[in-house]
Amino acid sequence: MFKELDPILHSQLRLAVMSLLISVKEAEFTFIREKTNASAGNLSVQVQKLKDAGYIEVVKQFKDNYPQTTCKITPEGIQAFEEYVKALQQYLKV
C-alpha cells in the first residue's frame, strides 16, 4: 500500500524551499528567492504555509536598518521531509 504524499510538501516551490533548508542551518529570504527563482510574493505565501504547518521557523528582524527574514527548518519539518522522501522512494521502488 502506497503512503499518501504530504500535500504541504508536494508542491514545487514549497518542496524547493524545504530541500534548501534541509541542507543549511538557516537561510535568509533573499537566499531562498535567489536559489528558487521565485517571485517575492509567491515565495512569501508558500513560506507562510510551511510556517503554519510547523515545518519551518521564520524570524523577522532588522539588520542595519533593513528588514531581514530568516528561515530555519524545524524538527517536525525534517521528519515530514524524510517521510516524504520515503514515500517517493516507495512510489519509485528505489
Next chain:
Amino acid sequence: MNASEQLSAHSSLALIESMINKAQNRYSENGTLYLIWGWLILVCAAIHYGLLAFTNIGPNAGYIWMLTIVALIYQAYYLSVKEKKETVKTYTDEMIGHVWMVFGICMGLASFILLKLGTWQLLYACILLFYGIPTFLTGAIMRFNPLKMGGIICWALAVASVFVPSKEIILLLIPAVIAAWIIPGYILRAKYKQSING
C-alpha cells in the same frame, strides 16, 4: 517557480537533488584569511630568521611575531563584515569555524606552556604539528584536497624539524604555510571568482 505546479515522483526527487546541490555548491570561502595568514607567517618567519642569522638582536627578534596581533584585529573585523553580508548559515561553515577556534586556543596555550617548560625548537615542531590539524580537517569537511595535502605536508615538516639544527627550524614554517595556506588560498580564491562569474 510555480507553487501549484503538479509534481511527479521523478520530478520531485530531481527537484530535491537540484536544490540540495544548489545549497551545497555555494562557494563561500574566498581564501582571504588563508592568504593573509599564510603571507604574514611567511614574512615573519623570514624576517625572524634573517634577524637571528645576520644581526645581533638575539631573542628580541621574536617581537616580529607581534605582527600577528594586527592580523588578528583585521580578522575580527573581516569576519564581522562577512557575517553581516552572509544570507545563509551552513553547518559546514559552523564546523570549520569551530575547528579554527580550537586551533587558535590550542596554539595560544601550547605557545605559553612550551615557552615556559620546553625549548623553542620544540615549540616550532609543535606549531608545525598544529598547523596540520585544522588545515587537514577543513580540507576533509570542504572535500577540498589541496588543504588536506597541505595538512599532510605540515605533519611531514613537523617530523623533519627533529633533524633540523637550531634556528633553521624557523625556515620550515615557510614551506609549511606555502603548502597549507598560500597555495590552497589562491585556489580557493580562483574557485570563488569562478563561482561568482558563472
